[in-house]
Amino acid sequence: MLLTKNKRLRQVFALAETSNFLFFKLLFKGQRGGAREYPGVIYREYLARAGKDIWRSASIFELFPELAEKPPRIVLEHIPGQGIHDAVDELAYLALATKAMAPSMVFEIGTFRGRTALNFALNSPSSARILTLDLPLQGADTGHLGSADLALTQRRQIGREYEGKDVSNKIEQLFGDSRLFDFSPYEGMADIVFIDGGHTYDIARSDTMNALRVCRPGGIILWHDFGNYGVYADVIRAVLDCVPADEVYQIDATQLALYRKPA
Ligand SMILES: C[S@@+](CC[C@H](N)C(=O)[O-])C[C@H]1O[C@@H](n2cnc3c(N)ncnc32)[C@H](O)[C@@H]1O
Numbered sequence: 148m149l150l151t152k153n154k155r156l157r158q159v160f161a162l163a164e165t166s167n168f169l170f171f172k173l174l175f176k177g178q179r180g181g182a183r184e185y186p187g188v189i190y191r192e193y194l195a196r197a198g199k200d201i202w203r204s205a206s207i208f209e210l211f212p213e214l215a216e217k218p219p220r221i222v223l224e225h226i227p228g229q230g231i232h233d234a235v236d237e238l239a240y241l242a243l244a245t246k247a248m249a250p251s252m253v254f255e256i257g258t259f260r261g262r263t264a265l266n267f268a269l270n271s272p273s274s275a276r277i278l279t280l281d282l283p284l285q286g287a288d289t290g291h292l293g294s295a296d297l298a299l300t301q302r303r304q305i306g307r308e309y310e311g312k313d314v315s316n317k318i319e320q321l322f323g324d325s326r327l328f329d330f331s332p333y334e335g336m337a338d339i340v341f342i343d344g345g346h347t348y349d350i351a352r353s354d355t356m357n358a359l360r361v362c363r364p365g366g367i368i369l370w371h372d373f374g375n376y377g378v379y380a381d382v383i384r385a386v387l388d389c390v391p392a393d394e395v396y397q398i399d400a401t402q403l404a405l406y407r408k409p410a
Contacts, residue, residue, distance in 0.1 A: 250338035
């Protein structure tokens with residue numbers, strides 16, 4: 148994968164690296180969205196088999212060997228994404244990581260409708276706090292968002308998926324722009340930080356730097372939308388500018404990446 152700011156160059160490289168007959172078949176069928184995602188899907192599948200390229204890939208059992216020794220039961224509410232990626236395997240991996248970490252605190256950046264916050268709540272101990280941050284409902288500065296992020300922000304319905312659920316008492320909704328938010332009260336407290344907010348380089352980098360502060364030693368940081376060539380490609384550059392590339396693990400062939408902060 149070519150990590151460059153230049154989107155055109157990245158796309159040409161993506162085609163050279165991953166395209167095949169099926170890619171062109173998608174285009175001929177008029178599936179432009181599917182064709183756009185195809186190089187990323189192929190690359191992540193490749194990396195899951197190769198194990199290492201710029202970053203690593205590992206199975207959830209390699210990342211959390213304790214899961215193989217004592218397999219947990221997970222609970223999922225597989226809610227339709229309504230504009231966000233809604234792969235059930237990614238929710239399952241988040242749930243398994245939550246079981247393995249048995250967190251007292253999860254800090255999420257990017258609530259949208261509360262789907263992942265709900266699934267963290269469903270799989271964490273009863274005393275866990277799930278903090279989830281999204282832009283203010285009124286008067287948020289959205290000028291810094293890319294067009295895909297802006298479209299999502301306009302369609303969010305904060306808390307809709309967790310309100311009224313039996314675990315909603317664990318979830319604390321926070322409002323603020325993650326670039327300006329005061330993370331200091333949570334410094335070193337979170338067992339899991341999940342980054343799924345804005346996807347431009349600047350936001351993803353700022354969120355990663357703040358996650359490194361909020362995460363406790365031995366805790367984990369998870370990113371969504373990692374391993375893409377497309378509009379969210381800058382997440383990769385931002386992450387790898389903050390943490391060593393060979394300590395970042397793509398989970399299997401998904402868009403989830405994991406880093407464990409040294410204990
Ligand atoms: C992809 S959605 C989150 C999806 C959610 N984690 C899930 O899977 O259910 C991204 C969310 O991040 C929020 N967001 C974007 N930029 C942000 C920022 N700078 N600070 C806080 N939230 C932001 C958007 O409003 C949007 O609701």
